[in-house]
Amino acid sequence: MTAKKKILIRIGSLRHGGAEKVLVTFLKNLPKDKYEIDLLLNLYSGKYLSEVPDWINIIFLNKGEMITTNRPHEIPKKAARVIYQGTLKKFPNLLYKGKLKNKKYDIEFAAIHGMRDEILGSPLKSSKKIVWIHNDLSQVKGYTDDEIRKFFGFDKIMVISEKIEQLLLNLAKNDNEKQKIVRIYNPLDTEEFLTKAEKPVINYSFDGNIPTFISVGTVFPQKGFDRLLKVHKRLLDEGFKHKVLIVGDGYDFENIKKLKTELCVDETATMLGFTDNPYPYFKSADFYILSSRYEGFPTVLFEAITLKKRIISTEVSGAHEMLNNGELGLIIENSEEGIYQGMKQALSQPETFEKYSEKLKDYEMPFNLQNSVKKITSILDKL
Structure with a gap:
């Protein structure tokens, strides 16, 4: 031997x-x-x-x-x-x-x-x-x-x-x-995501009448949660009813929480903090949004694809590969304006996301x- x-x-x-x-x-x-x-x-x-x-x-x-x-x-x-x-x-x-x-x-x-x-x-x-x-x-x-x-x-x-x-x-x-x-x-375990997604949602209630955008990740400046909250505020001011749910923790958590209060969106935006099972939240949300400034290969998109979510992602490293060059989700300009346009499209023309949902139905991961x-x-x- x-x-x-x-x-x-x-x-x-x-x-x-x-x-x-x-x-x-x-x-x-x-x-x-x-x-x-x-x-x-x-x-x-x-x-x-x-x-x-x-x-x-x-x-x-x-x-x-x-x-x-x-x-x-x-x-x-x-x-x-x-x-x-x-x-x-x-x-x-x-x-x-x-x-x-x-x-x-x-x-x-x-x-x-x-x-x-x-x-x-x-x-x-x-x-x-x-x-x-x-x-x-x-x-x-x-x-x-x-x-x-x-x-x-x-x-x-x-x-x-x-x-x-x-x-x-x-x-x-x-x-x-x-x-x-x-x-x-x-190496990612799809079976694990699917099993965990069946568990109940704790400490949050989804409203079936109001679209919810979820974003999951470590709370670092890299993840762009500041941009996400500013866009959330802008869309609310324009009369688009929706909610934002941020799941994750990190050294920037207090800064982002403070920004949320300064923008007066504490009623509509929630920072859940860290959970070892984000998948039930994924499953119940209407849209997954990746607001990152940069990434290596955003694992979280793999999770969103596995759970067949309607996806909006900034153009970062790995986004085109993951989303099949925009066949599986909307790839937006990597800026606050890009995030605004993407979320506005989701709220004003949700039907434009149906083509992604169709593609995702029978999609098999190449990796x-x-x-x-x-x-x-x-x-x-x-x-």
Whole structure:
């Protein structure tokens, strides 16, 4: 019998983000007899912790919830974490000799682009290095072409959409670099969405007479919830009755909540906060709206397609691929005006969405869980 491949996977935490969800779905579908996996988290926290299979060894640098505020009593703890994690990043030998007990890995895997330097800075020179890029880096602050080129230090660069693949291909200087790039659609479990969607809606009541737009995601500026609320206000002022439901949590939550009050839309817009099952809300809403400024490959559209929702999406990386170039949903200009036009169309001409619903009826996803897992494991096996 061949020896199990020893793999170190690194990610910040297992909080409620797309990349975290995708990683855990992937781990749940891996054959445990082939690999020995250490999952190293900077912070032992997040809703997906409980879903990690028990054969995977979880190691962490710090424990506790993420500190996103600057409350005086939390600053010492936050500072201690930053110093500790920064020291281990600067002197990786301390980490590998200490926490990782001098273990030798065959593969070291950055599960998000933010772990690039930690993996490339590993003292293990013989291990193969992989990164999984979930974001359109051309839209992420600080990622100049030179910064993005550093990813070619990896043996394999897994990307989740055509747009990210193209970005890297354009920056590659030779065939060797081009061959490192491989596109893999996110492993997502459609059965799970459909089963969870059957559960009851809690803490919210849908009104059958008033159209509701739902948007689900981590509350970051990237997601454009500020634009969504401003458009909501504008449409209400023009006499279009509707509701907006935002499901998710994140460091921008209080700012968006404050904006909602300033716009005087507290009666019609609801911020539900985080729920580990957004699917019943999806199912009951009339429209799904993606108001993001940028994305890597918006997993949430995959969920909306699976639940056969009428979809409006800003033109972000992955939107054309997901929505079959606009056959499965309305793709709008990536601006506040674009969001306004899209929502106004939904409210004033709902019949224009029937063609999307028709297409969605018998639509089969071109990417599925088994294919994605198979493709990733074949990369691991060949390295």
